[in-house]
Amino acid sequence: MALIEFNNVGKAFTSRSGAQFVAVQDFSLQIQKGEFFCLLGPSGCGKTTVLGMLAGFAEPTTGRITVDGATISGPTRDRGVVFQGDDSLFGWLTALDNIEFGLRLRGLRKGERRDTAMRYLELVGLHGQQDKFPAELSGGMKQRIQIARALANEPKILLMDEPFGALDAQTREIMQRELRQICTMTGSSVLFITHDIDEAIALGSRVGIMTAGPAGTLKDVISIELEERSRTDMRYVEYYAKIQGTIRHEVERATRQHTRRKAA
Ligand SMILES: Nc1ncnc2c1ncn2[C@@H]1O[C@H](COP(=O)(O)OP(=O)(O)O)[C@@H](O)[C@H]1O
Numbered sequence: 001m002a003l004i005e006f007n008n009v010g011k012a013f014t015s016r017s018g019a020q021f022v023a024v025q026d027f028s029l030q031i032q033k034g035e036f037f038c039l040l041g042p043s044g045c046g047k048t049t050v051l052g053m054l055a056g057f058a059e060p061t062t063g064r065i066t067v068d069g070a071t072i073s074g075p076t077r078d079r080g081v082v083f084q085g086d087d088s089l090f091g092w093l094t095a096l097d098n099i100e101f102g103l104r105l106r107g108l109r110k111g112e113r114r115d116t117a118m119r120y121l122e123l124v125g126l127h128g129q130q131d132k133f134p135a136e137l138s139g140g141m142k143q144r145i146q147i148a149r150a151l152a153n154e155p156k157i158l159l160m161d162e163p164f165g166a167l168d169a170q171t172r173e174i175m176q177r178e179l180r181q182i183c184t185m186t187g188s189s190v191l192f193i194t195h196d197i198d199e200a201i202a203l204g205s206r207v208g209i210m211t212a213g214p215a216g217t218l219k220d221v222i223s224i225e226l227e228e229r230s231r232t233d234m235r236y237v238e239y240y241a242k243i244q245g246t247i248r249h250e251v252e253r254a255t256r257q258h259t260r261r262k263a264a
């Protein structure tokens with residue numbers, strides 16, 4: 001049995017006028033324990049919706065999502081989430097206290113809490129920033145605190161929604177390397193959402209590509225078999241070209257549909 005299973009999952013939203021909008025349809029995927037799965041797709045295809053359902057924030061309208069065979073009924077601590085934005089930190093807590101927050105809920109003692117939080121603060125490259133409040137930190141720093149906070153809880157499953165989007169290129173590369181190392185070390189399973197092909201190839205053990213919305217679904221899943229994730233490796237270039245071709249096709253298809261709808 002796979003750790004995570006999406007079985008024909010769909011999600012429809014009802015607008016205020018009562019119209020139904022199908023965001024995700026027939027989404028089926030299995031993620032094994034310890035796997036680093038990257039979900040790629042054009043903007044609006046339903047990536048965040050998929051992640052939100054696995055997190056337990058929203059229920060599927062059709063189909064079923066299970067973790068360890070049990071249907072998801074809400075958020076739990078063994079599924080840690082890092083969002084796209086950087087605004088989910090507690091403004092009245094320091095950087096370190098924000099990272100410690102979950103550890104406090106878990107009942108860890110003060111000394112152990114501090115040590116663990118400091119370790120993750122350093123891991124995300126924020127040594128010396130522990131006493132600052134979110135308002136005193138840059139967007140990228142806040143994003144790294146969020147990541148440290150999620151990692152400090154050592155969740156079984158990490159759900160990350162374009163977590164490095166706001167970081168500069170150098171920091172992003174460092175964070176990608178760290179994240180891979182941490183996940184290999186902890187054996188965490190990851191669902192990582194991105195629209196950046198390089199990022200997906202750099203991180204994923206498999207990369208799933210979604211069709212353009214509405215009614216987004218999985219179009220293709222590719223296993224990345226590369227020891228060194230180097231952009232100069234011929235096979236890296238081949239993966240890139242293959243994924244890019246699929247996504248371009250999807251974006252063009254969506255644009256055509258949009259133009260047709262407007263003309264109608
Ligand atoms: N709560 C909601 N109510 C209505 N429509 C939504 C809601 N959340 C997302 N959508 C729609 O579902 C589609 C997929 O959104 P989303 O999952 O955020 O896409 P992505 O993350 O791939 O950019 C979009 O067309 C979006 O407008």
Ligand SMILES: [Mg+2]
Pocket residue numbers: 047048049161
């Ligand atoms: Mg999104």
